Amino acid sequence: MIQEPTPSGDFEQARPAVPYGPALPPAYGQVPHPPHAPSHLRESTRPGVPGWIWPAVALLSLVLGLVGGALGAGLQERLDAPGLGLGSTGTRSAPPLEAGNSSVAAVAGELLPSTVQVLASSGDNSGTGSGFVLDTSGHVVTNNHVVAAAADGGRVQVVDHRGRVHEAEVVGRSQVYDLAVLRADGVEGMEPASLGSSVDLLVGEPVVAFGAPLGLSQTVTSGIVSAKDRPVTTGSESDANSFINAVQTDAAINPGNSGGPLVDIQGRVVGVNTAIATTGGFLAESGNIGVGFAIPIEQVKVTADQILRTGEARYPVIGARVDTRSENELAGAVISEVMSGSPAQSSGLRDNDLVVAVDGTRVTDGIALIVRIRTFQPGDTVEFTVRRGGDERTVSITLGSEVG
Known part of the structure; x- marks a missing residue:
């Protein structure tokens, strides 16, 4: 089991360019004198502006306008984006210790400052779990079942390695993958754990x-x-x-x-x-x-990247029910029902087909099939090896997706 x-507790869980500045004053040029003026005064002695200056000014205005428009459009796109993904929140991937390390104490010294306790409460119920600092933006990863009961209207707190308590909110969670991402006040300055x-x-x-x-x-x-x-x-x-x-x-x-x-x-x-x-x-x-x-x-x-971008997580599906009873163990995964209009139906999968491999990896039962499918991403095209009536065939299915 x-x-x-x-x-530990009662539960787990191009816009147009805009002119810059005022209009230019009238240009200086040759100013004619009255006819009765002396001939030596009939032509202006003031020098004219070189002819190349006006095309240059026009070109500069155009460049400034285009740059301003591009910056404005970029800013608007940034503001309209649903959120920054995992690569933009300050994660860490370099190994803290050398490859030859063999000291558990050294590992503990590196990771304990990035490990937190998660407290969840709702009504009279309370519980505790664990988590770790994901990035420099104050995000923490934990299990969904740690915060699930407090996710809607309950209270979630994070206790850091110094014993300080930080209020937290659930950014998003996945029941399917049993993961949740929290956002905790005051955690931004903590060292994120390195992701391997x-x-x-x-x-x-x-x-x-x-x-x-x-x-x-x-x-x-x-x-x-x-x-x-x-x-x-x-x-x-x-x-x-x-x-x-x-x-x-x-x-x-x-x-x-x-x-x-x-x-x-x-x-x-x-x-x-x-x-x-x-x-x-x-x-x-x-x-x-x-x-x-x-x-x-x-x-x-x-999953964390999906949650940070959209607030929700998605998982791949084929649109078929799988028999997960233990008596089918080791034989393969029995497809008990193919849903109408599903990717499975479009690919030619049928009720009672026995799936024995996914993308070349053997599956022994219904749970193994579900787990194997969920190692891929929605939109991936995956080959299923199927036994039907004594014959073995390959079926290609483009995975759909659901939120969960």
């Missing part, structure tokens, strides 16, 4: 988990990468569509760790701690048994 390490890559991780290499397990802020645990690309669902019965292609670790993760960073030995965030495995029964209410899961940082970047 996979469950979220719920927060989960793709480059090797099974067996060391990682460090940060967070506030059981409300114990600024806690560090260490372990290794136990597996990669582990398809799991982090949802409860009321939130059954949070599927992730997880990094598995044996670093201790407990209730309250949710939303905290999983970090490589060079001090780069490679995932967001989000779920733990339990054996059921009494242990379903306990904590770490050495099997924890983190959302890969690649997905965190994509």
Whole structure:
């Protein structure tokens, strides 16, 4: 059984150029004298303005007008933009530590100042989770299930490494990827965590988990990468569509760790701690048994960028229902229903088709199929290997999208 390490508490969650200045005064030129004036006075002794000056003035006015118009248009475009993406908010990607580092203490020294505790409350309910500073603009990443219950009308606060409490608001969240982006007052000056890559991780290499397990802020645990690309669902019965292609670790993760960073030995965030495995029964209410899961940082970047730009996150869909019952495990993913007008229908996918691979990667059940699809982006064209009536064929589907 996979469950979220719920927060420690009752719940987790061309415009025309404008002339510059006044009109030019009448030009000086040759001024005729009255006919009775002496002949030597009939021509002006005042020198005339060179003939080239007027084209130059006209050209300068044109250039200034075009520049002004372009600047104005650029400013208007900036003001009309929905928001700045992840690349414009002051993120960090350089590894804080050298490649040869082997000290967990050094990693802790780098990341603890960027790790926060997240407090969420709504009515009489309250809970706690974790998060990390995303950029220099005051944004914090955490899990959706940490702030979900307080996202609409509740109160969210962030506690930094010095114990200072900052009021925060939810910028946007994704139930599907179990991620949320917060904006916290006073966090702009904090050092953002360096964002790394989960793709480059090797099974067996060391990682460090940060967070506030059981409300114990600024806690560090260490372990290794136990597996990669582990398809799991982090949802409860009321939130059954949070599927992730997880990094598995044996670093201790407990209730309250949710939303905290999983970090490589060079001090780069490679995932967001989000779920733990339990054996059921009494242990379903306990904590770490050495099997924890983190959302890969690649997905965190994509979702955070979407939220910062538009305030919402999107995920890819094919427009078909998938059978996720355990009895279909290892055989492939059974398509139980293809929706009318969907990308799946347009591609020729049919009810009861058995999907055995997506873009060359084998899928063993419905959850694996959903997770695999969600590693792509809306608009991508993906090849599905399908078995139908004893025959195997390839179906290309251009993924649609939904908000979630």
